Amino acid sequence: MKSFSGQAAVVGIGATEFSKDSGRSEWRLAAECVNLALQDAGLTPNDVDGMVLFTMENNPEIAVARALGIPELKFFSRIPHGGGAAAAPLQQAAIAIATGVAEVVVVYRAFNERSGHRFGSGPPPFAYVTTTDQEYRNWINPYGLLTPAQQEAMFARRYMWQYGATSEDFGRVSVLSRKHAATNPKAWFYERPITLDDHQNSAMIADPLRLLDCCQESDGGQAIVVTSVERARDLVPNPAVIVAAAQGIGPQQISMSSYSRRDIVSMPEVELVARQLWQQAGITPNDVDAAILYDAFTPMVLLQLEEYGFCGRGEAADFIREGNLELDGRLPVNTHGGQLGEAYIHGVNGVAEGVRLIRGTSVNQPNKRVENVLVTGGTAVPHSALVLRTDGIS
Structure with missing residues (x-):
């Protein structure tokens, strides 16, 4: 079976400013970030023949293609499950390019998630439509689990009970x-660091999650341009090669609330993705030089460290306390500030930071050589992730 590993690379990244009130339509945000990403890649709208989006994206490919003057698209697809899809569009783009279906594929996510519909305000309008996709809400809404923070608080409290983690351990993230x-x-929080005391004194949102355990609500757009490795070498000096990309759904999977599992603080869908990544890339967790871990809520960073094999079960709190996530640590994490600090663009801005780490242009570039970067999508939902690598590394 032919593998897509190492056949495609990211050559362009572009983003609007990240704000709380963009003052313009989501359609315009989408067009702006795609145009910036194409400029970064040294390409034009005429070069684009594919697009991959989230199903939650409100700006369809036909609208953005019209706005930018893209003449035709040979490939387009959509990935469901919100932030869990953050890395999956890159997988689809890489497969399309490796099989010759498309030559230049654009991925984008653009929304006014602060000035428009705020995810933290409760279920969106489509949640009240009686479809199979939304049936799980019948089992959680009556108990007051209406928002992502309330749903993930269940995992956090169980993790604390099971492994002895504390709110301070979450706060360190x-x-x-x-x-x-x-x-x-x-970053939205540029020049605004916090202390652990600030975290501990922040408002309780859904026990045990405090305000500073929860990601932002942001307005903005982020786009990624993918093409073949051969073409990438002619376009940019340091293409970020997609050497692994995977998706995963685990047993008894329910969106944000897989509470019927025997162990609700294990995430088999993440372990499934990890297993695929290491096999595709031909590496182990020890070979990963930096990671962008989806941080919609701080406890999920701890769970990912364990599921991806960077430490054992229940050991993530100690792993963090030992300084392993710092820039000079074993595994620098979320060097852009993550969704907690930079912006919440459904994880696609994390993919962009992974590219910058490969290019060596992150504002918080680790001192060591970065060859392999892990980028993950949302957790507690069907999951996706990818590994980016510097070109020429076997």
């Missing part, structure tokens, strides 16, 4: 993200 955001001029 938040402090680190804000530390990195404070030196990132594009």
Whole structure:
């Protein structure tokens, strides 16, 4: 079976500013970020023949193609499950390119998630439509689990009970993200670091999750351009090669609320993705030099460290306390500030930071050589992730 591993690379990244009130339509945000990503790649709209989006994207490919003057699209697809899809569009783009279906594929996510519909305000309008996709809400809404924070608080509390983790352990993730955001001029929380005391004194949102355990609500757009490795070498000096990309759904999977599993603080869908990534890339967790871990809520960073094999079950709190996630640590994490510190663009801005780490242009570039970067999508939902690598690394 032919593998798509190492056949495609990211050559362009582009983003609007990240704000709380963009003052313009989501359609315009989408067009702006795609145009910037194409400029970064040294390409034009005429070069684009494919697009991959989230099903939650409100700006369809036909609208953005019209706005930018893209003449024709040979390939387009959509990935469901919200933030769990953050890396999956890159997988689809890489497969399309490796099989010759498309030559230049654009991925974008654009929304006014702060000035428009706020995810933290409760179920969106489509949640009240009686479809199979939404049937799980019948089992959680009556108990007051209406928002993502309320749903993920269940996992967090169980993890604390099972492994002895504390709110301070979650807080260290938040402090680190804000530390990195404070030196990132594009981050919403630029020059605004926090302390662990700030975290502990922040408002309780859904016990045990505090305000500073929860990601932002942001307006903005982020786009990624993918093409073949051969073409990439002619376009940019340091293409980020997609050497692995995977999706996963685990047993008894329910969106945000897989509470019927024997162990609700294990995430078999993440372990499934990890297994595929290491096999495709031909590496182990020890070979990963930096990671962008989806941080919609701080406890999920701890669970990912364990599911991806960077530490054992229940050991993530100690792994973080030992400084392993710092820039000079074993595994620098969320060097852009993450969704906690930079912006919440459904994880696609995390893919862009993974590319910058490969290029060596992150504002918080680790001192060591970065060859393999892990980028993950949302957790507690069907999951996706990818591994980016510097060109020429066997």
